[in-house]
Structure formats: C-alpha cells, structure tokens
Amino acid sequence: MGWKEAAEPVLTRMPTVRRPEGHVPFKRKLAWTxxxxxxxxxxTNIDLLGAASGQxxxxxxxxxxxxxxxxxxxxxxxxxxxxxxxxxxxxxANLLGLDTDDPRDQVLxxxxxxxxxxxxxxxxxxxxVFAGGILPAQQSLQLGGFAFSSTEIKLLMFAQIFVGGILILYMDEVVSKWGIGSGIGLFIIxxxxxxxxxxxxxxxxGGFFFDWYxxxxxxxxxGSVFSSDGLNTILLGQGDLIALFTTLLIFGIVVYAESVRVEIPLSHARVKGARGRFPVxxxxxxxxxxILVRALQANLQFIGQIIETQVGxxxxxxxxGSGGEPVSGFFYYTSPIYSPQDWMWWTAGVDQAWWMVMIRVSIDLAFMVIGGAIFAIFWVETTDMGPDATAQQIQNSGMQIPGFRQNVGVIEKVMERYIPQVTVIGGALVGLLAVWANMLGTIGGVDGTGLLxxxxxTYKLYEEIAEEQMMEMHPMMRQMFGGGE
Structure with missing residues (x-):
C-alpha cells in the first residue's frame, strides 16, 4: 500500500470550506472579502491572554x-x-507522486x-511560547475560579496562538473560494x-507630516541645509525625503512592470475572425x-534566536547584542538589510567594520536575486503557468498561434521562447527592488518585500475586480470563460 492509500482517509476528511456550486455575484464576493x-x-487587536509585551x-x-x-x-x-x-x-522534485490534474490527487x-x-x-x-519569545505577564493567573501556574499560562498562550493560526488558514480559504483574490494577499495589503x-x-x-510640521x-x-548634518536630517533623519522618494518610486516601478508584457497573438481554429492575445x-x-524567499530568511533567523536563547x-x-539581533558571525551575515542604518557604516548606528557590512549586503542581495529567480521558476511550474501547461490550456480553448500548426507541442515551443526567460528576469528584478527599498528605507519602515x-x-486585485464587473455586466462572457451560470 502506497502513502496515498494510507493517508487518503485522513486527508480527504480534513475540514474544508465548501466551494460555491454556481456563480457568486460580485456584490456577494465583495461582502465576503x-x-x-x-x-x-x-x-489582530485581541491580545493574548496572560502574555506580556516583548520583542x-x-x-x-x-x-x-x-x-x-x-x-x-x-x-x-x-x-x-x-x-x-x-x-x-x-x-x-516530484517526490509526492501526485498529479494535480487528477481530481483525486488534487484533494490529497x-x-x-x-x-x-x-x-x-x-x-x-x-x-x-516555551523558548522565551513571548513571556507570561505574571507567574500565576487567576481567571474566574481557576488558578493557572506559569506552565499552564504558557499552555494557554500556545492554545490561543494555535487557534489563531487555524483561523487565518480558513479565512484565507473563504476569500479564495467566496471572495475576490486570495486571503494571503488581502492580509498583506x-x-x-x-x-x-x-x-x-x-x-x-515619527509620522512624516508631523515631523515636517x-x-x-x-x-x-x-541647521544649514548644505551641511552634512542638515542634509542627513532632511534626507535620512526626521525629514525622510529619501524614504518618501523610495516609496513612491517603488509604486511607480511595480505598476509599470506589471503593464510591460509580450503579447503572443492567438486566433480561433474554427471561428473565423475570433482573435486574442496571450500576455507574458x-x-x-x-x-x-x-514571500517564500523572505520566509526562508525569517525561519533561518528564527532558528538562530532559538539556539541563542536555549543552548548558547x-x-x-x-x-x-543587547537588542537580540546578531552583530557578527553566520547569522549576522545572513540577516537581511532592513534600513539605511544597517549598512551605512560611516554613521554612528553601525558598529561593524565596513567589510563586514559589505559582505552582509552582498549576501542579502545574492539571496534575494537568485532566490527570487529560483522560486519564480518553482511558482510557475507548480501553478500551471509553465510553457507545457499554458500550451495545453490554449489548445483546449480551441485557439492557435497564427502561422503555426494547431499542435500542443508547437505552441509549447513558442511559449518556451518567452516564459522561462521572463520568469527568471522578473524574479531577479523583484528581488533587486526589495533589497534596494530596504537599503534606502520606506515610509512607516515597511519591509521592501512587503511594499512590493x-x-x-493591489494592482492584480484591481484587475480582478474590473474583470468581475465585466463578467457581471456581460453574462455571456462568463459562460465563454467557464464561469458557470
């Protein structure tokens, strides 16, 4: 018996949010979202019972x-x-042996x-909870008629965090099936x-407008605007002009990059005059x-903090250091750049030598650029956006590329000219932008990846809302694109 047969009774019985049986009206999707x-x-505004504020x-x-x-x-x-x-x-790596085109394997x-x-x-x-990341507010807690010891308080905090993690899992599923976009994207926004x-x-x-007031x-x-202290205050200090410029520029670059595309012409094999374009x-x-690249870095730093607090x-x-952040060694060099103060070694806030700072910047840049390209490839292949899956979708829709035979292999070869190269370039570009935004700083101290x-x-959500409204106005389009009745 394979692992699929052994695990199927458990995996198929996992609680799940029921999919809508028919078309969900736009207003209802908006209401769910x-x-x-x-x-x-x-x-996010419900504090953990029994917890003290900490790092x-x-x-x-x-x-x-x-x-x-x-x-x-x-x-x-x-x-x-x-x-x-x-x-x-x-x-x-094809270690699961699951075919995502098979409905049974999809459920598994x-x-x-x-x-x-x-x-x-x-x-x-x-x-x-148990490694000191969140400390109990007190050694004992009286709640109603029950008294909780320190260990029991920690168990109570763990239970609350666990329940919150399960709630956000199903909230994401509700948005994905009944709302607009995805829950993960919505929560990040x-x-x-x-x-x-x-x-x-x-x-x-600390507020931009208040500081300028x-x-x-x-x-x-x-002081003098032309002095080093004056420029530092206006550009990097309370004035935060570089942070404002970086924030606005990131907005502009991402919106522009989302609109840059290679459009592959398509025509319907049977309906004369029916044409379209596939945007890459x-x-x-x-x-x-x-998110996956940053999550790897977060988990790595998380492991370092656990080792430091538990075993030395x-x-x-x-x-x-005293602030709980690494100041040298492997975990320092692999920690991301968060702000200008992390790498400007000529300022008072940086205690490391310039060569240590540059090694850290180089590792962060390489990790984000190379990691962005690698995970972009993984993302494309596992979400049916690769050349083979895209070619099959075009073939199934009855479309073809003008001047080429209507053959899935031919379409795949055309897609291979664009998709792999654009995927790598786009992933690397996003990684570069994320590091650049962190190095120059942003308004509100938002992580560069978070801002991107x-x-x-938001841009994709806007496109999806526009598409939903168009489908709502023209039901025939919904039927053409498989949206149901």
Missing amino acids: AGILVLYFFL DIYGQFRSVIAGSQGSLLQVGIGPIVTASIVMQLLGG YQGLQKVLVIAMTALTALPM AGVSQRLVTGFVQPAA RIITGDIAV KLIYASVLPM MPSVLGVY LAVSI
Whole structure:
C-alpha cells in the first residue's frame, strides 16, 4: 500500500470550506472579502491572554508575514507560507507522486498542505511560547475560579496562538473560494497599508507630516541645509525625503512592470475572425514568490534566536547584542538589510567594520536575486503557468498561434521562447527592488518585500475586480470563460 492509500482517509476528511456550486455575484464576493478583512483587523487587536509585551521575533518580517505581535494572529500567514515552500519543493522534485490534474490527487494535495499548515502552526508557536519569545505577564493567573501556574499560562498562550493560526488558514480559504483574490494577499495589503498610513499621518513623533510640521516650526533643528548634518536630517533623519522618494518610486516601478508584457497573438481554429492575445508579463510569476524567499530568511533567523536563547551559540555562528539581533558571525551575515542604518557604516548606528557590512549586503542581495529567480521558476511550474501547461490550456480553448500548426507541442515551443526567460528576469528584478527599498528605507519602515507585495497584489486585485464587473455586466462572457451560470 502506497502513502496515498494510507493517508487518503485522513486527508480527504480534513475540514474544508465548501466551494460555491454556481456563480457568486460580485456584490456577494465583495461582502465576503470585506467581512474577512474586518475579522482580520478584529483578531489582530485581541491580545493574548496572560502574555506580556516583548520583542517581536519576526521583527521587520512582520509586514510580509502579516498578523500582529502579541495578538491572536501572532503567527500570521507564516505557517501557510512555510507549508507552501515545503509543498513546492516536494512537488517540484516530484517526490509526492501526485498529479494535480487528477481530481483525486488534487484533494490529497490540498489535504496534505492543510495538515502541514497545522503542523507548522504548532511548530512555530511552541518555541515562541516555551523558548522565551513571548513571556507570561505574571507567574500565576487567576481567571474566574481557576488558578493557572506559569506552565499552564504558557499552555494557554500556545492554545490561543494555535487557534489563531487555524483561523487565518480558513479565512484565507473563504476569500479564495467566496471572495475576490486570495486571503494571503488581502492580509498583506491590510498590514502594509496600515503601516504606511501610520507612517504618514500618525499624530506623534515619527509620522512624516508631523515631523515636517516640527521642522517647519523649528521644533527640530536642521541647521544649514548644505551641511552634512542638515542634509542627513532632511534626507535620512526626521525629514525622510529619501524614504518618501523610495516609496513612491517603488509604486511607480511595480505598476509599470506589471503593464510591460509580450503579447503572443492567438486566433480561433474554427471561428473565423475570433482573435486574442496571450500576455507574458515582465513580472510573470508575480511578486508572491518573494514571500517564500523572505520566509526562508525569517525561519533561518528564527532558528538562530532559538539556539541563542536555549543552548548558547558558538561565536562563529553568531554573537547577539543587547537588542537580540546578531552583530557578527553566520547569522549576522545572513540577516537581511532592513534600513539605511544597517549598512551605512560611516554613521554612528553601525558598529561593524565596513567589510563586514559589505559582505552582509552582498549576501542579502545574492539571496534575494537568485532566490527570487529560483522560486519564480518553482511558482510557475507548480501553478500551471509553465510553457507545457499554458500550451495545453490554449489548445483546449480551441485557439492557435497564427502561422503555426494547431499542435500542443508547437505552441509549447513558442511559449518556451518567452516564459522561462521572463520568469527568471522578473524574479531577479523583484528581488533587486526589495533589497534596494530596504537599503534606502520606506515610509512607516515597511519591509521592501512587503511594499512590493502590497503594490503588486493591489494592482492584480484591481484587475480582478474590473474583470468581475465585466463578467457581471456581460453574462455571456462568463459562460465563454467557464464561469458557470
């Protein structure tokens, strides 16, 4: 008996959100999406019972992982992303033996991924609670008529984090089946947008507009604009002009890159005059594979913090400072650049030698560019966007490329001229942009990857909403594209 036969009774019985049997009206999809978004914000504001405020283990990764430190959604989408990485690697190496075109194997794949997410939620929450990532607010807790010891408080916190991880898993499934876009994308947009708005308008020190009000009124001393101190204050300090410029430029570059495409002409084999185009975008694999790259870095740093707090770490692997961040060793060199203060060695905030900083920058850049290209390839192959799957879809739709025989092999060869090259270039470009945004800084301290994701997902969400509205206005188009009645 193979593993599929042994695991099928469990995997096919995993709780799942029922798919809609027919067409879901646009307004209902919008209502489901808005409802899940409200629920997400509600859950991120529910503090963990018995927990004390502490350092966020995810740190700057929080804008990519979503969720909120110390809340019910402590782990955010981290377990979902980690499970996706594992499934993509196993599927890409063909170790699962599952054919995603087979309905039975599709159910097994989805069930296996769900089991993996549940396991990753537990594995992520355990060290957070029991390795000192989240500390109990007190050694004992009186709740109603029950008294909880320190260990029982930790178990209570673990249970809350675990429940939050399961909730976000099914919230994502609800949006994917009944709403617009995906839950993961929606939560990333929500988290990044919140930090951006806060970075612009918060009525306290640190808000862009408030800081400029203080500069104009003289509360913040700038001195001579042409002096090094004055320029530093305006560009990198409270003025944050470089952060503003970087944020706006990233928005513009991503929107422009989403519109750059190679359009392959198509014509219907039987219906004369019926023509179309297949667009191969510059960012063909989208920005979503960057979540997987950043998640790998987050998990690596997470492991380093666990080793440091539990067993102590050899200096060659890492020396940690008072703030809980590595200051030398392997884990320092593999930690991402978060802000200008992390690499500008001539400033007062950097204690490392210039050559250590440059090694760290080079490793981060190589990891993001090469990792972005590799995961983009994995993403394309596992989401049926590769040349073979695309050629089969075009063939099944009755379309063909003018001037070529109507043959799936011929179409695949044409697709192979564009898709693999564009996938690699787009993935590498996104990785480069993410590192560049982090090095120059952004408004609200949003991680560069998070900003890229938010802009790209918002752009795609806009396209999907426009398409949904068009389908709603013209039901015949929905039938042509297989949308049901």
